[in-house]
Amino acid sequence: MKFIHTSDWHIGRQLHHQSLLDDQAFVLEQIVFLAKAHKVDAVVIAGDIYDRSVPPANAVALLNDVVTQLIQDAKVQVLMIAGNHDSHERLGFAASQMSSSGLHIIGPLTSTVSRVQLTGKNGDAIFYSIPYAEPSRVRSLLDVEVSTHEDAMQVLLKQTTQDDSKGLPKVVVSHCFLDGGSESESERPLSIGGADRINPDLFKPFDYVALGHLHGPQYKGAEYIRYSGSPLKYSFSEINQNKSVTLVELNQQNKPPSIELLPLSALRDVRVISGFLNDVLEEGKADQNKDDYLMVRLQDKHAILDAMGKLRNVYPNVLHLERSGLMSESSNIEIKKDHIKQNEMDMFSSFFSQTTGDELSDSQQTFMKQLLNGLHGAEE
Amino acid sequence: MKFIHTSDWHIGRQLHHQSLLDDQAFVLEQIVFLAKAHKVDAVVIAGDIYDRSVPPANAVALLNDVVTQLIQDAKVQVLMIAGNHDSHERLGFAASQMSSSGLHIIGPLTSTVSRVQLTGKNGDAIFYSIPYAEPSRVRSLLDVEVSTHEDAMQVLLKQTTQDDSKGLPKVVVSHCFLDGGSESESERPLSIGGADRINPDLFKPFDYVALGHLHGPQYKGAEYIRYSGSPLKYSFSEINQNKSVTLVELNQQNKPPSIELLPLSALRDVRVISGFLNDVLEEGKADQNKDDYLMVRLQDKHAILDAMGKLRNVYPNVLHLERSGLMSESSNIEIKKDHIKQNEMDMFSSFFSQTTGDELSDSQQTFMKQLLNGLHGAEE
Known part of the structure; x- marks a missing residue:
């Protein structure tokens, strides 16, 4: 069983009021290409498919296009779960009518954790899917006393550890926040005060854990307990992240899988440029990637008339301007x-x-x- | 081929700010029951599935429930098209992944009219689906010069009349306004000034035409060119309509089908009561259907303190109050x-x-x- 693990597509998202739909179409096209090139059996998307509970119609059309390419053209199974940005009911509509086509959408959490056997050319695997759920939802659904995300996850995982997979490898797909994980600025907090953190050790009994929520690729607790990260940089805090999807090849049960990061390239990179206005403008003339999404930090100490206008003549997609030259080096200015x-x-x-x-x-x-x-x- | 023709479910609709979701669940349950009882091969829903382009999540959950019952439990094929109230992209998401399960959703109009062969125990039939589309959409999609709904429909129907159905009966499913059709107050006009009217004769070359848009059951041009009407009364202008679904049994091509109206009963009827306050309150005590949705017309000529409150003590779902007694019989009051x-x-x-x-x-x-x-x- 060979699959691509990805997450946090956030289709329909904007970056500083700039629509990213073209950028998303470009990068999702690559995921389709990689799925074909690596002859994977499945693509698994661990939540936050859309950016909002009511995605714009063109975001729905884009996902429809990508899913159709994967399922119909590439003959690849697709499994996706709802994240904290998705409307679980909307995403999960008619899910049971799709599953025979190889499209498995797990929208609202149900009292029995979703269990799907995906078909692999070199062996099947069981995928247990736990869409994002507030502890209160788990409490009412299962009639158990849980107050934290960790308690809730423990209860849900108990079902899956007890389940007999008949020797097949077990994969958990979930959208949650592992304790110690590195955040970016583009994630929406799941709760305030740390009650959303889950001990990674809970996931150790599985063969692979495909997580979504954090936008930087990373693993916690073990190499096979992973966040794939988002396919695009969704904030300027992510400029140094290398975006990728995770290629996973499962071995027999209880043997570590092979894991490889497949890099993705962006239609327009997200970058920060610092310098004096004239230098920035001069360097911009020879810049091969003028249409990247930029934050510009100007070091000039004097007032500049229409700095944004001048910059956009060279870099059309400057999204944010900081006049760092007008601030002292100490960023904490206290007026006593x-x-x-x-x-x-x-x-x-x-x-x-x-x-x-x-x-x-x-x-x-x-x-x-x-x-x-x-x-x-x-x-x- | 035996099927139920219905339309204009408008799931998520409100009547005078009163949610109708319970009423909709009740009546859709009956449609599932009738589909099973009459052993139909399919249920066809001719548009306006939802009331709004962004339906509330519980409306999506209700449709999901009904569709699952029809397809999985009753083994009945379902074909639905988008109406003028639906978001075509949202409704049509992953449609091609559902079709193998027997769920056929036709969201956005495409340049080739959707053609689906539904399976019948006593013979198949070809269903051509034309979701609601503005003439401008047809113009850009097919690169033809059309300005009215009739022109647009003529172009689209040309494809279907020319299509070879190999002797199978031909059914058209569409959401439009036939010239001469009777309107209710709960339909949203398709355009202003009559440019939305279509000559019923355009539909004569088919074996059955399953239409949606008008909320009263009716036929135009021929008995087999029909509106099923909505399953519920969605305005007080519909109090005298008998809501139903249409049971259709196709014969061989070019032979008229058998048509029967199957009545639906409402959880709460929509009624108008007229009278003096004291009489209305007195009669209400013995009323078996106190929780019907009511418009009350009071004939009393004097001021009444909190008439609505008094009425709702007896009839909890009075939605609208008219003080007809305070108005002259001539409704046209002209101040000269x-x-x-x-x-x-x-x-x-x-x-x-x-x-x-x-x-x-x-x-x-x-x-x-x-x-x-x-x-x-x-x-x-």
């Missing part, structure tokens, strides 16, 4: 209460050094004194 | 410009007769004169 007791000259010196990082020069001090004296003279 | 020239006594008499339907009595006239004189006295 004492300041209101300072005289105007002291206050201005202090403001100047905080915002520029430099002290006032002698000539600047003289100029300011003259200016302040002039103002006070005018008042009297 | 001449009125501003009348003196106060004439104006009041005229107002009194318009709103009550009665003339001022002698004693009322005397009282008003005294009142007006008193007011003028106070002014001077």
Whole structure:
């Protein structure tokens, strides 16, 4: 059984109000290509298929297109679960009418954990799917006393560990937050205060654990307990992540699987550029990837008229501009209460050094004194 | 080939802000029952499956439930098309992955009209499905010059008339407005000014035409060119309609099918009650169907404190209250410009007769004169 593990497609997502649908179509096309090239038996998507519970119609059309290519053209089985961004009922509509075609959508959590035997050219495997669920949902569904995500997961996993897979490898697909996992800025917290963290050891009894939620590829507890990460960078905090899908080949039960990361390339990368405006503009002329999604940090210390407009003449997809040159190097600027007791000259010196990082020069001090004296003279 | 033709389920619809989901579940359950009882081969739903392009999650869950019962339990094929209320992309998601299970959803119109051969115990039939489409959509999709719904339908039907059904009966499923059809208040107009009307004769070359859009059951042009109507009364304008589904048994090609209307009963009927408040309340005590959805027309001519509250003590689902007693019998009240020239006594008499339907009595006239004189006295 050979499959691609991916997650967090977030189809329909925007980056700083910029639609990413073209970028998503481009990267999902690669996943279809990789599925064919590696002759996988299945593609498993571990939740957050869409970005919103009500995805826009063109996002639905894109997923429809990708699924049809995988199932009909590539003859690859597809298994997907609902994440915390998805509407479980909407995603799960008519799921049982699709399964005979090889499309397995697990929308709302049910009291018996979904168990699907996927067919592999070199042996089948059992996939247990646990879509994202609040502890309260597990509590009412199974009539058990659970208050944390970990408690809830423990109860659900108990069903799957007890299940007899007849010697076939066991895979768990879930959308949750493993304790110690590295977050990015583009994930929506599952709960406040850490009650969403789950001990990775809970997943040790399985042959592979295909997780979704965290957007950086990583594993916790064991190499086979993994997040594939999202296929695209969904925030500027992810600029150094290498996005990929995970190619998994299961061996016999209780033997570690082969795992390989297959890199994905983006239609437009997400990058941060720092420098002085003129340098940035100059370098931009020769930049091969002018249409990347950019955050630009300008080091210039003086006011610039329409910096965004000038940058977009060269880089059309500058999405965010930071004037780091106008801030002191210390990012924590505290305005102390004492300041209101300072005289105007002291206050201005202090403001100047905080915002520029430099002290006032002698000539600047003289100029300011003259200016302040002039103002006070005018008042009297 | 024996099938049930129904349409305009509008799952998720409200009636005067009252959710109808329980009522819809109740009546759809009957359709499942009738499908089993009459051993039909298929259930055909001619559009407006949901009431809104983004149906609430519990509406999706209800449709999922009904479809699963029909396909899995009753082994009945289901064919549904998108109407003008549905989101074609959302409804049509993964449609090709469902068709092998016997669930045929035709979401967005495609350049080749959908052609599905449904299996019948006594012979198959070909179903051509034309989901609701604006003429502009047909224009861009097929690159033809059409401006009206009729032009567009003519182009689409041309494909189906030319198609060789190999002697099998031909059924068209569509969501449109036939010229001369009777409207209810609960349909959303397809366009303004009559450009949505289609000549029923266009549909004559087929063996049965299963239409949706109009909420009252009716046929136009020929008995086999039919609207099944909605399964529930979705406005007070439908109180006298008998809601039903249409049972169709096709014979050989070009022979008229057998058609029978199977009545549906509602969990709560939609009714109008007229009378004086005390009579209405008195009769309500013995009313077996107190929880029907009611519009109450009160004939009382005097002000009543909290009439709605009093009525709802007896009839909990009074949704609308009309004080017909406070209006003259002529519903067209015209305030003529001449009125501003009348003196106060004439104006009041005229107002009194318009709103009550009665003339001022002698004693009322005397009282008003005294009142007006008193007011003028106070002014001077």
